[in-house]
Amino acid sequence: MGFDEFARAFLNYDSLVAAAPLLMQGALVSLLLIVSIVPAALALGILVAVAYDLGGPLRRRAIIVYIDFLRAFPPLVLLILIYSCLPFLGVRLSEFATVVVALVANGSAFFGEIVRAGIESVGRGQREAARSTGIGQVGTMVFVVLPQALRNVVPPLASNMVELAKATSFAAVVAMPDLLRNARTAQDIVYNPTPLMAAAVIYLAVFWPAVRLLSRLEQRMVLARR
Amino acid sequence: MPASAATGDAVVRIEGLSKTYGTTPALHAVNLTVRRGEAVAIIGPSGSGKSTLLRCINRLEEPTEGRVFVDGVDLTSRSVDINKARREIGFVFQSFNLYPHLTAQGNVRLALRLVLRLGRAEATARARAALDSVGLSDKYASYPSQLSGGQQQRVGIARALALDPKIMLFDEPTSALDPELVGEVLAVIATMRARGMTMVIVSHEMQFAREVADRVVFMNEGVIVEENTPDELFNRPVRQRTRDFLARVVRH
Numbered sequence: 182m183g184f185d186e187f188a189r190a191f192l193n194y195d196s197l198v199a200a201a202p203l204l205m206q207g208a209l210v211s212l213l214l215i216v217s218i219v220p221a222a223l224a225l226g227i228l229v230a231v232a233y234d235l236g237g238p239l240r241r242r243a244i245i246v247y248i249d250f251l252r253a254f255p256p257l258v259l260l261i262l263i264y265s266c267l268p269f270l271g272v273r274l275s276e277f278a279t280v281v282v283a284l285v286a287n288g289s290a291f292f293g294e295i296v297r298a299g300i301e302s303v304g305r306g307q308r309e310a311a312r313s314t315g316i317g318q319v320g321t322m323v324f325v326v327l328p329q330a331l332r333n334v335v336p337p338l339a340s341n342m343v344e345l346a347k348a349t350s351f352a353a354v355v356a357m358p359d360l361l362r363n364a365r366t367a368q369d370i371v372y373n374p375t376p377l378m379a380a381a382v383i384y385l386a387v388f389w390p391a392v393r394l395l396s397r398l399e400q401r402m403v404l405a406r407r
Numbered sequence: 408m409p410a411s412a413a414t415g416d417a418v419v420r421i422e423g424l425s426k427t428y429g430t431t432p433a434l435h436a437v438n439l440t441v442r443r444g445e446a447v448a449i450i451g452p453s454g455s456g457k458s459t460l461l462r463c464i465n466r467l468e469e470p471t472e473g474r475v476f477v478d479g480v481d482l483t484s485r486s487v488d489i490n491k492a493r494r495e496i497g498f499v500f501q502s503f504n505l506y507p508h509l510t511a512q513g514n515v516r517l518a519l520r521l522v523l524r525l526g527r528a529e530a531t532a533r534a535r536a537a538l539d540s541v542g543l544s545d546k547y548a549s550y551p552s553q554l555s556g557g558q559q560q561r562v563g564i565a566r567a568l569a570l571d572p573k574i575m576l577f578d579e580p581t582s583a584l585d586p587e588l589v590g591e592v593l594a595v596i597a598t599m600r601a602r603g604m605t606m607v608i609v610s611h612e613m614q615f616a617r618e619v620a621d622r623v624v625f626m627n628e629g630v631i632v633e634e635n636t637p638d639e640l641f642n643r644p645v646r647q648r649t650r651d652f653l654a655r656v657v658r659h
């Protein structure tokens with residue numbers, strides 16, 4: 182295959198123009214998924230970690246099961262399972278809601294485990310100091326322990342946020358018109374893979390700088406710890 | 408010189424206090440009373456239960472047996488509002504335990520906001536007044552990492568003092584400090600003492616204990632061996648164990 186042939190298939194200008202509206206809509210849906218899922222998963226993960234820390238042995242064991250199960254379960258399988266099983270249980274969720282539920286559950290387990298480690302890294306003396314001034318358990322957690330705990334785990338948190346954002350492309354398998362799915366729809370219309378190529382470029386344009394930023398962040402944390 | 412006003416009612420009353428960690432006995436049947444306006448120094452070898460005793464006075468440790476009353480409130484009772492009780496009991500830690508993510512002012516202000524529920528402006532004013540009283544009026548905005556050990560410990564004292572406690576507990580407040588920084592912290596404690604603050608100080612600074620305390624308690628292996636005025640205890644110790652200990656620390 183010569184370059185001309187390659188260009189006609191993968192870098193076809195007319196196809197690109199034809200696919201542009203679909204790609205834009207798809208990118209918007211993907212963005213909407215990311216901003217719905219990532220913050221919600223992080224919030225739920227923090228809640229899980231705090232519930233673990235303030236809980237008795239029984240609750241702790243239950244939370245470990247929650248975290249381990251969802252970390253072990255492949256997110257794509259979880260998504261398809263929820264998508265195909267919920268209707269049989271009489272629960273009707275939109276595709277969007279299905280994706281959000283599956284990925285928030287998955288993300289919350291990873292974030293929960295990371296934040297739990299962060300909370301454990303904060304010295305006992307910090308809590309004792311707060312409690313000795315009459316601050317309650319919750320106030321101590323929110324204003325003394327969590328700020329330090331989160332700061333200690335910024336790199337793994339950020340890295341998992343990127344993972345979770347990338348996982349939103351799984352939405353395509355449950356017929357969500359996200360970037361990936363719309364690119365494939367456009368591909369069927371224009372009869373060449375140019376739209377798919379364009380989608381790949383868009384994904385890379387977003388996530389490449391994100392992972393570069395991550396490396397910088399990690400480096401800075403290592404330096405700060407010296 | 409200590410105010411000799413040690414005649415007030417009991418701020419702390421400890422009755423038959425025992426504490427066991429797993430199978431390690433740390434305290435055994437300790438009785439102690441601290442009267443209003445009194446300064447009590449606790450001395451004794453490492454591992455003798457000094458910290459454990461002090462920590463039981465605000466229930467940072469749960470006593471295994473016995474009762475602890477602070478200002479008439481039974482801290483060991485099940486129904487006690489421990490957070491309310493702790494407002495009245497200032498605690499100063501050997502390792503400062505400042506919040507590293509907050510400024511000096513933020514450290515002092517947190518409990519004023521959360522516990523006393525003061526507005527932001529009022530809490531800030533009161534935090535600054537507390538920092539002023541420990542000689543840190545130029546350090547409001549400094550983070551703990553930007554302060555010397557002596558300054559950090561003074562923030563720790565201000566944090567407790569700002570709540571206007573009925574009693575202050577100090578657990579070896581100067582033993583984590585470089586020798587040249589010990590004086591500034593002891594000076595702050597002496598000033599509080601001169602203003603009539605009731606306090607219990609665990610300290611290795613024998614000279615300071617002698618100067619600031621109305622009463623000195625010598626502990627060994629989880630029991631109070633001997634307690635007396637500084638003059639009596641340091642110059643005419645009754646028990647052999649006390650004599651041995653004093654001989655050791657004075658020689659060093």
Ligand SMILES: Nc1ncnc2c1ncn2[C@@H]1O[C@H](COP(=O)(O)OP(=O)(O)O)[C@@H](O)[C@H]1O
Nearest residue numbers: 428431432433452453454455456457458459460
């Ligand atoms: N958290 C703990 N767990 C187990 N043992 C402890 C703990 N804290 C103190 N101990 C033990 O209790 C005894 C008294 O300790 P402590 O009150 O810290 O003595 P001091 O302050 O006089 O050095 C020691 O034997 C110590 O090892």
Ligand SMILES: [Mg+2]
Nearest residue numbers: 457458459579
């Ligand atoms: Mg100690």
